[in-house]
Amino acid sequence: MSLKLVETAPYEGQKPGTSGLRKRVSVFQQPNYLENFVQSVFDTVEGFTGKTLVLGGDGRFHNDVAIQTILKMAAANGVGKVMVGYNGILSTPACSCVIRKHKTFGGIVLSASHNPGGPQGDFGIKFNIANGGPAPEKVTDAIYAKSQALKSYRIIDAADVDLSALGTTKIGDMVVEVFDPVADYADQMASIFDFDAIRALFAKGFTLRFDAMHAVCGPYAKRIIEGMLGAPEGTVIHAEPLPDFGGHHPDPNPVNAKDLLDFMASPDATDMAAATDGDGDRNMIVGKGFAVSPSDSLAILTANAFLVPGYAGGVKGVARSMPTSAAVDRVADILGIPHYETPTGWKFFGNLLDDGRITFCGEESYGTSSLHIREKDGIWAILFWLNLLAKTGDSVGGLVEKHWQRFGRNYYSRHDYESVDSARANALMDHLRSQLDSLAGRSFGAFIVEKADEFTYHDPVDGSVSEHQGIRIFFTDGSRIIFRLSGTGTVGATLRVYFDHYDAKKLDLAPQAALADLIAIATEVARLPEFTGMTEPTVVT
Ligand code: G1P
Ligand code: ZN
Numbered sequence: 001m002s003l004k005l006v007e008t009a010p011y012e013g014q015k016p017g018t019s020g021l022r023k024r025v026s027v028f029q030q031p032n033y034l035e036n037f038v039q040s041v042f043d044t045v046e047g048f049t050g051k052t053l054v055l056g057g058d059g060r061f062h063n064d065v066a067i068q069t070i071l072k073m074a075a076a077n078g079v080g081k082v083m084v085g086y087n088g089i090l091s092t093p094a095c096s097c098v099i100r101k102h103k104t105f106g107g108i109v110l111s112a113s114h115n116p117g118g119p120q121g122d123f124g125i126k127f128n129i130a131n132g133g134p135a136p137e138k139v140t141d142a143i144y145a146k147s148q149a150l151k152s153y154r155i156i157d158a159a160d161v162d163l164s165a166l167g168t169t170k171i172g173d174m175v176v177e178v179f180d181p182v183a184d185y186a187d188q189m190a191s192i193f194d195f196d197a198i199r200a201l202f203a204k205g206f207t208l209r210f211d212a213m214h215a216v217c218g219p220y221a222k223r224i225i226e227g228m229l230g231a232p233e234g235t236v237i238h239a240e241p242l243p244d245f246g247g248h249h250p251d252p253n254p255v256n257a258k259d260l261l262d263f264m265a266s267p268d269a270t271d272m273a274a275a276t277d278g279d280g281d282r283n284m285i286v287g288k289g290f291a292v293s294p295s296d297s298l299a300i301l302t303a304n305a306f307l308v309p310g311y312a313g314g315v316k317g318v319a320r321s322m323p324t325s326a327a328v329d330r331v332a333d334i335l336g337i338p339h340y341e342t343p344t345g346w347k348f349f350g351n352l353l354d355d356g357r358i359t360f361c362g363e364e365s366y367g368t369s370s371l372h373i374r375e376k377d378g379i380w381a382i383l384f385w386l387n388l389l390a391k392t393g394d395s396v397g398g399l400v401e402k403h404w405q406r407f408g409r410n411y412y413s414r415h416d417y418e419s420v421d422s423a424r425a426n427a428l429m430d431h432l433r434s435q436l437d438s439l440a441g442r443s444f445g446a447f448i449v450e451k452a453d454e455f456t457y458h459d460p461v462d463g464s465v466s467e468h469q470g471i472r473i474f475f476t477d478g479s480r481i482i483f484r485l486s487g488t489g490t491v492g493a494t495l496r497v498y499f500d501h502y503d504a505k506k507l508d509l510a511p512q513a514a515l516a517d518l519i520a521i522a523t524e525v526a527r528l529p530e531f532t533g534m535t536e537p538t539v540v541t
Contacts, residue, residue, distance in 0.1 A: 001158045001172055003076050007151065008032045014040065014147040016140040017487035019345060020126025022112045024490055025062050028123045032153070038070055039153035040146035041108075041127050042077040044139060048105045050080035054098050054128075056090020056181060057110030058216040058279040059241035060117035063088050066110050066125070068160045075174035076154035082174065085181035088163050089241060091216045091280030093380065094185040096132035096373035101184050105130050111216075111279035114251035115490065118244030122490050133350040133374025137466065182223045185379075189224060192310030192372060193383045197390040202231045206389070207270035210236045210382070211260050214246040217276040220379055229386075250277050252284035252366055252378075253541045254291045265289045272389065272396050276378035281346075282366040283378035285385050287396030293511075295325035295412050295500075298362035300403050301384050303331045305359070307391040308384060310372070317358040319349055322455050322470055323482045323498040324364040325410040334407070343457045343469035344484065350374055351461035364414060364498065401507070408504035411514040415537035416486075417495040417528070425485055425493035428531035432471045432483055435525065439473060444521045450474045473525070478502050481522045495532060497522050512540070 011030070014021055014037050021037055028034055042048075053074055057063040067088045074082050083098065084090075088110075090098075095107045112124035127135045127143070135143070158171045161178070168177045189195075202208075208231055212218035218239035225231045238246060249256040252275035264273050264286045273286035285292040292300075302318050305311040318332050319340035332339035340358065342348035346369075349361040353371050362368040367376035368384075388399060420428075439452040455469040470484035479501040486494035499515045499522070512519070522528065529535050 001156055003172070004155050004157055005152050006032070006035070006155060008036055008153055010148050010150050011036055015144045016126070016135075019113060019134060019488060020109070020124050022115065022122055022124035022488060022490055025119055025121055025123045028062060028066070034066055034069055034125070035073065035153045035155065036147055036150050037125060037143075038073050040143045040150060042073070043146045043150075044142045045106065045127070049078040052081040052083060052102060052104040053079050054083045054090070054095055054102070054104050054107035056085030056095060057088055058091070059087075059089055059243065060111065060123065060245070060278065061119055061121065061243040062123045063110050063243070064163070066123070067163065069155070070108060071161055071171055071176060072156045072158055073154060075158070075171040076156045079174055081177060083177045083179050084161070084163065086163065086166055086178055089216060089219060090181045091185070091220060093281055093369070093373055093375050093377035094181055094220070095128060096375040097185045097188050099128060099130065099132040100373065103130070107132075109279060113279050113488070114249070114277040114282060115488070116245065116249050117278065118247070121244065128374070131350060131354055131374050134347040136347055136350065138464070182220050185220065186224050186228065188372060189380065189383055190228065192308065192380070193387045194309050194390065195229060198229050198383070198386045201386065201390040202229055208235050208386070209260065209263065209270045209273040211252070211257060211273070211275040212236055212239050213248055213250040213252065213257070213275060213277070214238045214240060214242040215250040215276065215278045215280070216241055217280040217378060220280065221276075224379065224383075245278065252277050252282050254284075255539050255541060257284060260286060261291060272385065274382040274385070276382075277366070280378050281376040283368065283381040284366050285382065285396065287400065290397065292396065292400060293325070293412050294362065294366045294368065295320070295327050295364050295410060296400060296403065297381065298324070298360065298368050299327035299331045299407065300399060301368065301381070302328055302335070302360050303403060303407070304388050304399075308387050311359060311370070315359040316356060317352070319352050319358045319361040321345070321348070321363040322472070323414070323484065323496070324362060325412040325500045326478075326502065327407070327410040328362070330407045340460070343455065343466050345487065346376055348457065348459070348466070351459055355461045357461070364412065404507045408502060409507050411499075411501045411503065411509065411511050413499050413511050413515050414541050415497045415499075415519070416539040417497075417532040417534055418489070418538040419492040420495055420532050422493045424531050424533070425495055428495065428526055429471065429483065429485065431531065432526055436471070439525070444524070445517055447479065447517060447521060448476045450476045479518055481518055483522075483526060497526070497528075497537070
């Protein structure tokens, strides 16, 4: 076993985006590509010599190869111990849970989240810090800077570790512990939710269909929902993690989980359905015939938190990403608790959680979580809904309707224009920027622009400033249109356009119809067909 210093040269573009470094598998397979990034992480992070690192991924293609490389590099860089998930499996929320519980200096998750997998798909790597959350921008910027000046990386020449055997072994002086990736996480869930009540619900014949989309959540959902909570076998479908996710797109939304939506609109529908994404941090909740809007889900969980033992002590505050609908703000105002608006990306919630300012946070992109970890958490959200259904005896649809009756409804939708030429997408954003000063006061039919700006976030905890976080058009009736470019795509640019419109009385419109005027305004103001080359968005959620 020998330590090697391998000469290398920088790769362009190793800049982590909204959530880690994501590229095509073929990009990661280039010589030294992964090694360069991993060395840049070790060169940036301080004080880890002799300490513990958590490691695992969502089981996608290249996961196993990358894990072996990272283990050997960790040993060469002086890490004391690596806890690696059995078979290389570790969900993003479980990684956060394990980092916090075992007080490790950080963790590495190998995932491209909801992006497709397989040899032609995407791969990704994300570094989480000691609080269990994604590295903040100052850390990811420093990692990027190191990657651009890298000359060599350190690795130990050693045999691969058998990831299919629980227990400990060594690479050089470093201990490798292959651990059960479900156990700590399942314990934490049992400590938050009323498992007795949920068990009783299933015992009464309540039915659930949980679609793990052949991604990381299968083993978690099997153990927790079918095992600990007694749901019948077969409740969890597509439970086996596969390197290509069975050819599916593991993104739990009504477009990519259409089969689940169709099933829930059929006479065979279960009482509730749910799905999670590649790495287990996203969730979709489905009632009979409809999917719950993630923005509504955050609001409903907040309004009903007193029914969950782990939150019976009260809710300190809530945060949502800027493009997420303002539904939760209304709940916060009535509960008399603060609400915060952050840029897109989970990392911006970290300071608010660490500072004890918020209990819940969420994004419109099917992400919700709480202070229990520092990532969004798919299974947590699903268990939360089960807990509410068990305590109220209501249905998914019943809970949503009662919520709207009490708080009013935020009609909400996101339109994505994918694979737009990057230069055209930037030109579109510049075109919008050029109108920011002249939009206020303009009317479009019944809608009058109150103001337009580009969102800059001032973190109230550490004072850091994040600019260019989306262009916003506010209307005098409280409606909003938001434009931003995705930070997670791997091909060209993805333009996201978000629509949010509140109605206190009309509660049963179809969202696209309720938002039709705003959609037409966005098309006109941004000259969408001209800049995107498309007459319709590629994905509507
Ligand atoms: C997308 C979502 C964002 C989420 C991120 C990681 O980022 O919009 O809410 O935090 O994925 O799951 P985007 O591609 O918009 O930058
Ligand atoms: Zn994810």
